[in-house]
Amino acid sequence: MEEDWEKTLILFITLIIIGGFYISPRVKKINMTYYFALILILFFICIIQRQYLKNWSEDEKKTDYTLVYWLYNLLSIILFLFLIYVLGLNPKIKNLKGGANLYDTDVNISSENNMVKNILSKGAGTVVRGISAYTNFWRKLARKVLGRSEEPNYTEN
Numbered sequence: 001m002e003e004d005w006e007k008t009l010i011l012f013i014t015l016i017i018i019g020g021f022y023i024s025p026r027v028k029k030i031n032m033t034y035y036f037a038l039i040l041i042l043f044f045i046c047i048i049q050r051q052y053l054k055n056w057s058e059d060e061k062k063t064d065y066t067l068v069y070w071l072y073n074l075l076s077i078i079l080f081l082f083l084i085y086v087l088g089l090n091p092k093i094k095n096l097k098g099g100a101n102l103y104d105t106d107v108n109i110s111s112e113n114n115m116v117k118n119i120l121s122k123g124a125g126t127v128v129r130g131i132s133a134y135t136n137f138w139r140k141l142a143r144k145v146l147g148r149s150e151e152p153n154y155t156e157n
Helices: 003-030 032-058 066-089 112-146
Strands: none
Touching: 003 032, 032 066, 066 112
């Protein structure tokens, strides 16, 4: 591919990602599932673009795309962590969270000394619930694809 087309494609993909971030608050007001799907699509677009940049930066005769490649790597990591955070915030994914919905998610700001501690503990709890939902989602998907039952069969010998 010619360098001009590569640069145009990089600019176009970057504009798509920025446009996705721009419309994401409006999508979040409509439906949390659509919001998660939008962030997931942006994440996969970023991963695909990162792979193209890796291939293009390895060509020694063309423009060096190393900085853009590492920026897309950073953006991919940030989007992945944000996906986990969104999963932890979504109240509609109760069946994927296991028992994570039993915990209180209201931040109690009663005294200024405990305010930072409460906010940090609730934020960490949200991230943990997001990781739990993420792993449960892929575990259930793998069970469906492989044809295994939802509940393990325990037999006594």
